[in-house]
Amino acid sequence: MAKMNLLQAVNNALDIAMQDNERVICFGEDVGVFGGVFRATSHLQEKYGRDRCFNTPLVEQGIIGFANGLASQGSVPVAEIQFADYIFPAFDQIVNESAKFRYRSGNLFDVGGLTIRTPYGGGIAGGHYHSQSPEAYFAHTPGLKIVVPRNPHQAKGLLLASIRDPNPVVFFEPKRIYRASVGEVPEEDYQLPLGKAEVVREGSDITLLAWGAQMEYIEKAAELADKDGISCELIDLRTILPWDVDTVAESVKKTGRLLISHEAPLTGGFAGEIATTIQDQCFLYLESPIARVAGLDVPYPLALEKEYIPDQWKIYEAIKASVNF
Amino acid sequence: MSTQANRAIHKPQFIRGDALQIPTYKVLKQDGNLYKNAQMPDIDEALAQRIYRAMARTRMLDERGLASQRQGRLSFYMQSTGEEAVTVGFAAALDDQDMIMAQYREQGALVYRGFTLDEFMNQLFSNAKDHGKGRQMPIHYGSSELHYMTISSPLATQIPQATGYAYGQKMAGDGHCTVAVFGEGAASEGDFHAALNMASVLKVPVIFLCRNNGYAISTPSSEQFAGDGIAPRALGYGMHTIRIDGNDILAVLEATREARKIAVEQNEPVLIEAMSYRLAAHSSSDDPSGYRSKKEEAKWRDKDPLERMKNWMIQQDWWSEEQDKELFEAERQLVMAAMKKAEKVPAPHPDEMITDVYDTPTPHLEQQLAELKGHIQRYPEVYPKAAAALGYKEGE
Numbered sequence: 001m002a003k004m005n006l007l008q009a010v011n012n013a014l015d016i017a018m019q020d021n022e023r024v025i026c027f028g029e030d031v032g033v034f035g036g037v038f039r040a041t042s043h044l045q046e047k048y049g050r051d052r053c054f055n056t057p058l059v060e061q062g063i064i065g066f067a068n069g070l071a072s073q074g075s076v077p078v079a080e081i082q083f084a085d086y087i088f089p090a091f092d093q094i095v096n097e098s099a100k101f102r103y104r105s106g107n108l109f110d111v112g113g114l115t116i117r118t119p120y121g122g123g124i125a126g127g128h129y130h131s132q133s134p135e136a137y138f139a140h141t142p143g144l145k146i147v148v149p150r151n152p153h154q155a156k157g158l159l160l161a162s163i164r165d166p167n168p169v170v171f172f173e174p175k176r177i178y179r180a181s182v183g184e185v186p187e188e189d190y191q192l193p194l195g196k197a198e199v200v201r202e203g204s205d206i207t208l209l210a211w212g213a214q215m216e217y218i219e220k221a222a223e224l225a226d227k228d229g230i231s232c233e234l235i236d237l238r239t240i241l242p243w244d245v246d247t248v249a250e251s252v253k254k255t256g257r258l259l260i261s262h263e264a265p266l267t268g269g270f271a272g273e274i275a276t277t278i279q280d281q282c283f284l285y286l287e288s289p290i291a292r293v294a295g296l297d298v299p300y301p302l303a304l305e306k307e308y309i310p311d312q313w314k315i316y317e318a319i320k321a322s323v324n325f
Numbered sequence: 326m327s328t329q330a331n332r333a334i335h336k337p338q339f340i341r342g343d344a345l346q347i348p349t350y351k352v353l354k355q356d357g358n359l360y361k362n363a364q365m366p367d368i369d370e371a372l373a374q375r376i377y378r379a380m381a382r383t384r385m386l387d388e389r390g391l392a393s394q395r396q397g398r399l400s401f402y403m404q405s406t407g408e409e410a411v412t413v414g415f416a417a418a419l420d421d422q423d424m425i426m427a428q429y430r431e432q433g434a435l436v437y438r439g440f441t442l443d444e445f446m447n448q449l450f451s452n453a454k455d456h457g458k459g460r461q462m463p464i465h466y467g468s469s470e471l472h473y474m475t476i477s478s479p480l481a482t483q484i485p486q487a488t489g490y491a492y493g494q495k496m497a498g499d500g501h502c503t504v505a506v507f508g509e510g511a512a513s514e515g516d517f518h519a520a521l522n523m524a525s526v527l528k529v530p531v532i533f534l535c536r537n538n539g540y541a542i543s544t545p546s547s548e549q550f551a552g553d554g555i556a557p558r559a560l561g562y563g564m565h566t567i568r569i570d571g572n573d574i575l576a577v578l579e580a581t582r583e584a585r586k587i588a589v590e591q592n593e594p595v596l597i598e599a600m601s602y603r604l605a606a607h608s609s610s611d612d613p614s615g616y617r618s619k620k621e622e623a624k625w626r627d628k629d630p631l632e633r634m635k636n637w638m639i640q641q642d643w644w645s646e647e648q649d650k651e652l653f654e655a656e657r658q659l660v661m662a663a664m665k666k667a668e669k670v671p672a673p674h675p676d677e678m679i680t681d682v683y684d685t686p687t688p689h690l691e692q693q694l695a696e697l698k699g700h701i702q703r704y705p706e707v708y709p710k711a712a713a714a715l716g717y718k719e720g721e
Contacts, residue, residue: 025496051496057526062519065485069426069503072474072486073493089515096479097486103681105467105475106458112684142682166684195687242687 001184006177009152009185010040010117013159014078016189018048021076023113024163026053028063028080037082038119038178064090064116068097071111071168078163084120084172085132098168099143112166117159119175120148121213121263122300123309131300133212133264138170139241139273145169145194146240148212152183157192158238165194174213181216197244199251203233206257206322209248209274211237214261214310221315230323240270248274249281256287257322261310266294288325291318347556347568349600352575355628357636359575366579370643376417376574377638378652379437380409380631385656386432386445387605390463393664394609399449401463405430407572407604410630411536413437414577415504415597419585424490424503426474426483429464430536430603431506438471442659446667458681459673481507481514484533488524488594491531495592502530502588504581509598510541512555521562524594532584533559533596536571538603543616559596571599572630575637602628675701675711 004012018024026041032055035042045053056063060081067079081087087094094116102110122131138146145167149155155173162169174181200215201222208218215236222232233251237243252258258278260271275290293310301308352363359365387404394402405412412433416425425434432445444456448466451459456467457475467475474490477483487505494501511517512535524531535555539546546554559566565587569576577599584595602625606613613622638644675698679690686694698715705712712718 023496054527057519057522059515059519059522061515062485062488062523065482065516065519066489066492066523068482069486069489069491070493071489073424073490073497075493075496077489092479093482093485093516097477097482100477102684104457104461104465104477105469105681106456106460107681108456108467108469109475110684145683242683242689245689 002187003182004152004185005179006149006152006155006174006181007038007040007179009156010159010173011042011044012185013156013163014041014044015047017078017160017163018044018052020189022052023074024052024076024078025070026078026080027056029058029082030055031080036080038175040117040173041080060086060089061093064093064098067114067116068093068101068111071114072101072109074113076113076163078115078117081116081118083130084118084134085129087118087134091137094138094144094170095141099141101168103143110166111168114168115159115163116168116170118170118172119178120172121174121176122305123176123213125302125305127302128299131305133172133262133295135172135240136264136268136270139270143168144241146172147194147238148172148174148240149238150174150212150215150236151177151181152185154192154236154238156185157190158194160189161191161194164191169194172212176213177216192238195239195242195244197238197247198236199233199247200236201232201234203231203255205231205255206259206319207233207235207248207251207255208259208261208315208319209235209237210261211240214263217310217312217315218261220312221319224312224316225319228320230319232319243274245277245281249278252278252282253285256285258286259291259293259315259318259322261293261315263295263310265297266292267297269294288322291322293318342552345557345560346553347566349568349570350576350580351570351573352579353573353633353637355633355636357633357640366575366582368575368578370641372417373638373641373643376413376437377631377634377644379413379433380634381652382656383409383413383433383436384631385653385660386436386442389657389660389664390449391605391609398664398668399463402449402609403430403464403607404605405432407625407629408536408538408601409433410574410577410634411534411571411599411601412506414574415506415534415581418578418581419504420501422472423501423585424472424474424487424494425506426487426490426503427476427506428480428483428508428511429476429478430508432464432466434506435466435468435471435473438473440466440468440471440473442663443666444468446663447670450667450670451672452667452670453673454667454670455673458677481511481516483507484511484517484520485523487531487533488520488527488529491524491529492527495529500589502532502585504532504534506534506536508541509535509537509546509555510544510549512558513549521559521564521594521596525562525564528592529594530588530592531594532581532588533594534581535596535598536601537598538601540603540607540617542607542611543613545617554598556596556598565593565595566598567595568598568600571601572628572633574630574634601630671714672710674714
């Protein structure tokens, strides 16, 4: 075990993946010598050479188009989009190409080797172009897998699994806790399963569901609720697509209540999808309406960032409202 | 700074946008004679026959394809009439294992590589034997065996993918290259510019082959771009470029061979702009009489690339008018026979709805398929094909 922050865990996973398979190739804007603007690819060029870790021109649609072609050739590209806010020029390549490559060719060709890494989320005074959480746009696209880790241990295991998964994966990294989240991480190679949620704390009164950086807020809210004698069960969804309905439904059947929290705006957010499915599966078990604590339906604000964030206090209030319904 | 900033000027002298005019490489005249000073490429009778026969098959495929659409047998078709010298000729200049990432009007390359008429027809009829499992509209062919990437409708997406594919080939060191084919309309897309820039910067063995056929559906090239076509754009990206007569099979063959040499020997990208004309409509859903004149079409019909190659082959004593007539008739019959056969093959099984979304179907896809099957079982008369495939009878 070693103490690592989330960035070091990502860097360590990339290092292991490149060491393990010479077809793994990392690229994106500033990822070469500089090691990325957040340093997630530090020292990889030094270690594996310019052919396997390099800067690209500043063109997101080109980076993902290139990555799709490289993956279809049999290589294992790990493409970085510097901020999730800048993934949209590549939306066509991801939605129309990566996601449909295998299906449209009847499995003659696929881009299963592709992983797209991108830092997402707010809380870093980044305004609306360095703070977005665009996971729901991609969740509407069959053929993609979408993964979001909550801490360094999870980041390493889930990233290694994403790189080796035979399907294209969009891996969203919670940049607010890149350095703040520190924990024990095994030094060896390990993988955590995709498509599986994790119950991180058992409880009996209400299920709190979140992913990525938002896990920190539901944990703090659960501590506040503890003092009121409310027992919260906490689940980290980990994979947004395809998501683990069974683990969530099983928990809700036990607690009778569900609160989902995400940083992205409420309307069209992934909580809506979860709420509908759980309502369908657990209708007779529910003791209160499924609660959503999300961002406001506004572009991510700068000066009012603190007010925008669905923090532990907003979640705590929603827990009380649900339990007292 | 890698720009050539060594020569300074001290007055604001602009370089005009039309300062550079790129010439067109031509070898073969319409009457079958070579231009004076033109070099005959290395081509023997066997290769000439293979190329010409592929061009003839392509034309017959297109003739019957459109006719069948008009008869209501096919839902959709796209002809490549008038552009066969480009689409067959470039494939003839490649190694058969070089990757082709085409747009949608390059059936000639597939014919040349040996995609069978049955394979064409199974795709066109979206039947159970289609490699693509009946998932895409007609003409979206693909073959991993023939190194021909499955066609994707969104324009220009294959161009940066070709850059990436070629990077992988360079890393593998297998001596192969990738060819991205696209129209002059698609060259307006951002993906085109992204692809060229990345290919030049990353030094990959890729050939960008632009079929400048004058039209993007109804939009003439005069409303698509200003300036001297597509070829000069490559220079802006520091890339080798050439413009060729796309109706001249010998020019296509020689230019593509030279481009391939640059790509695989120097790991550098090349752009070829092949000037041609889309004699056919954009697709079976299009009617060109609304946007161009019969006179203009006639001018280009006189430059027919098949006629030109035939004239040259007759001069070489490799071909005759009688052989020509027989070939076209034989090809027409073969195409029609393959069509009849493919029409009888059933539609893909309903289970194929959920395969290949992921490498294996996820539990939620299995569940959705089970629900769909339950519904089909309750309403077999509404979904007769699927009900038959699943063995659900009416009244069950």
